[in-house]
Amino acid sequence: MIPLRDENPTRTLPAVTLTLLAVNVVTHLYQMTLDPKLSWVFLHQFGAIPYELVHSRSIGAVTLESPVPRYLTLLTSMFVHGDVFHLGGNMLYLWIFGNNVEDVFGKGRFILFYVLCGLAASASHVLINMDSRVPIVGASGAIAGVLGAYFVLFPNAKVTTLVVVFFFIRLIQIPASLVLGIWLVLQMLSAASNQPGVAWFAHIGGFLAGVFLVMVFLPRRKPFGR
Numbered sequence: 001m002i003p004l005r006d007e008n009p010t011r012t013l014p015a016v017t018l019t020l021l022a023v024n025v026v027t028h029l030y031q032m033t034l035d036p037k038l039s040w041v042f043l044h045q046f047g048a049i050p051y052e053l054v055h056s057r058s059i060g061a062v063t064l065e066s067p068v069p070r071y072l073t074l075l076t077s078m079f080v081h082g083d084v085f086h087l088g089g090n091m092l093y094l095w096i097f098g099n100n101v102e103d104v105f106g107k108g109r110f111i112l113f114y115v116l117c118g119l120a121a122s123a124s125h126v127l128i129n130m131d132s133r134v135p136i137v138g139a140s141g142a143i144a145g146v147l148g149a150y151f152v153l154f155p156n157a158k159v160t161t162l163v164v165v166f167f168f169i170r171l172i173q174i175p176a177s178l179v180l181g182i183w184l185v186l187q188m189l190s191a192a193s194n195q196p197g198v199a200w201f202a203h204i205g206g207f208l209a210g211v212f213l214v215m216v217f218l219p220r221r222k223p224f225g226r
Contacts (some may be wrong), residue, residue: 001161003179004171006096008157016101016107020114021091024139027079028087047135047211048077050126059133073135080137090139096159097150098143104153109217117145119208136199141206144187148210151180153218163197 031039045066051059052070068076081087102110120142150157155177163170184207191200 001163001174001179003093003096003159003183005158005159006100006154006157006176007173008154010099010103010175014102016114017094017098017102019097020139021094024079024081024087024091024094028081028084031080033085043080043082043135043137046073046076046080047123047137048126049135050074050129050132053126054130058128064201074119074122075115075199077122077135077137078115078139078142081139082106082137086138090143094139094143094146098146098166100154100157101146101149104219105149105217106219108220112208113149113213113217114146116213117148117206118142120180121145121202121206122207125199125202128201136202141199141202143204144206145210145213147180147183148207148212149214149217150176151207152214221223 031042034042046068049059051057053074056070058070062079073112081090098110101113105113118139118141121137121144125141155175157176158173159176159179161172161174161179163172184204187200187203187207190198191204
């Protein structure tokens with residue numbers, strides 16, 4: 001199931017969501033200008049490497065030369081992506097669900113909420129993979145937190161979704177609670193089966209952080225259940 005848009009209009013311009021989209025896209029465009037070796041260096045310098053964070057030791061000369069402190073990579077890694085498909089999928093979810101969450105929280109709260117969910121997501125991955133020397137990159141952990149907030153705030157919002165099951169291909173409007181619930185179950189199943197290449201626990205940790213942080217960031221007298 002691939003969500004394409006939601007039937008949930010916003011009241012204000014989602015300036016923060018648009019800015020996050022722009023920063024992620026511009027960062028990846030810069031990555032694309034690098035040759036493969038420098039791109040590898042860039043991922044290791046700005047991605048969050050669990051081994052380095054847990055043991056406070058560098059895995060090699062490339063990270064010793066990193067222009068940012070080791071623990072700041074928990075933040076910079078949210079804006080670095082492995083390839084254009086990784087970026088595209090994340091930005092699609094951010095655009096569909098982020099504008100409504102920003103609309104409810106307000107811009108300042110939304111920025112802080114986004115960053116905290118991203119940090120919680122990275123921490124979840126690091127705790128499960130303490131000795132991993134593979135950098136974790138991507139906005140998906142922070143965006144998972146946005147999905148968690150949307151799940152709580154707008155469970156009944158209709159999401160136009162592309163459903164593909166073998167030869168069955170249809171556009172269907174599905175409640176957000178079902179779309180995001182299935183997404184979470186798939187993350188859990190993938191984590192349980194230890195499928196490589198994706199930080200599944202970061203997705204799960206980010207989503208749960210979003211669910212629990214809603215009440216902290218929700219301003220008074222905001223509507224639920226649209």
